[in-house]
Amino acid sequence: MKLTGLTVIGGGQMARALVGGMLESGCLDAEELTVVHKTASTGTWWTENHPGCTTTTDTVAAVASAKVVMLAVKPHIIAEVMTVQDEQGNSADWNDRLIISIAAGIGLDSLTEQAGHRRVVRVMPNTPSLVGEGASGFCAADGVDDDDVELVKTMLESVGIAAQVTDPQMNAVTGVSGSGPAYVFLIIEALADGGVAAGLPRATALQLATQTVLGAAKMVRETGEHPGVLKDNVCSPGGTTIAAMSTLEKNAVRGAMIQAVQASANRSRELA
Known part of the structure; x- marks a missing residue:
């Protein structure tokens, strides 16, 4: 599905990742892209890296020319963006436009109220989108049709995978x-530290730890096996891995990970 008339408000890292994936996959042409930015350096980055796109500081005009608007700004700026006016006092016209928000914690009810309609999609991407391995969740208001959903999936799948959920499940x-990427970075760091403690050079330990996490994740994805089954396959009776697993269980690593997910979800709920 080809995307036309995309305006992105905010040109930061996540916008660069998502739009970069769309351009590379061919679902978007640079000539169909307008980026609204605040700083000259941001505008320069977009024109240098994606020749053919339009950059501007005029949000009202950029929205007026758009079919799809992506809100790629911090949550506390959403209200300011949605009520923006130009120098002549004209407000942005959000009607008849598909609005996609990647602002964390801002629910559909708030977004639709500010937009004045319900053709709104909320997206939670993650930083591995920067390397084409993103995992994004999204939910759609009841004004979004099947074609809009397919368009959003096409956009997100250009940088990884996309799963549709309900608005309450977005937390x-x-x-x-x-x-989640932060948890995995911590695990990689800890694995490398353990390797150093056991006698490996730092660079070697980090290289092995990184590849081990990458390989394990790929096995889960490509074999379709439950991770518990794959774990059991590595644990020989009386061997080194089961000894390590016993230590992890004694230190409640599994429980700590579950609690970390719950803490993040609860904090997202609070911010909303």
Whole structure:
């Protein structure tokens, strides 16, 4: 599905990842893209990296020319963006436009109220989108039709995978995949530290730890096996891995991960 008339408000890292994936996959042409930015350096980055796109500081005009608007700004700026006026006092016209928000914690009810209609989609991407391995959750208001949903999926799948959920479930998405990369980075760091403690050079330990996490994730995805089954396959009776697993269980690593997801989801709920 080809995307036309996209305006992105906010040109930061996540916008660069998502739009970069769309351009690379061919579902979007640079000539169909307008980016609204605040700083000259941001505008320069977009024109240098994606020749053919339009950059502007005029939100009202950019929205007026759009079919689809992506709100790629911080949550506390959403209200300011939705009520913006130009120098002549004209307000942005959100009617008849598909609005896609990647602002964390801002629910559909709030977004639809500010937009004045219900053709609104809320998305929670994550930072691995920057390397084409994102895991995004999204939910749609009841004014969004099947074609809009397919368009959003096409956009998100250009940088990874996309799962449609309900609005209340978006807090859980935040806990699992939105915040999840940080948990995995911590695990990689800890594995490397353990390797150093056991006698490996730092660079070697980090290289092995990183590839181990990457390989394990790929096995889960490509074999379709439950991770518990794959774990059991590594644990030989009386062997080194089961000894390690016993230590992890004694230190409640499994419980700590579950609680981390719940804490992130709860915090997302509070912010909303």
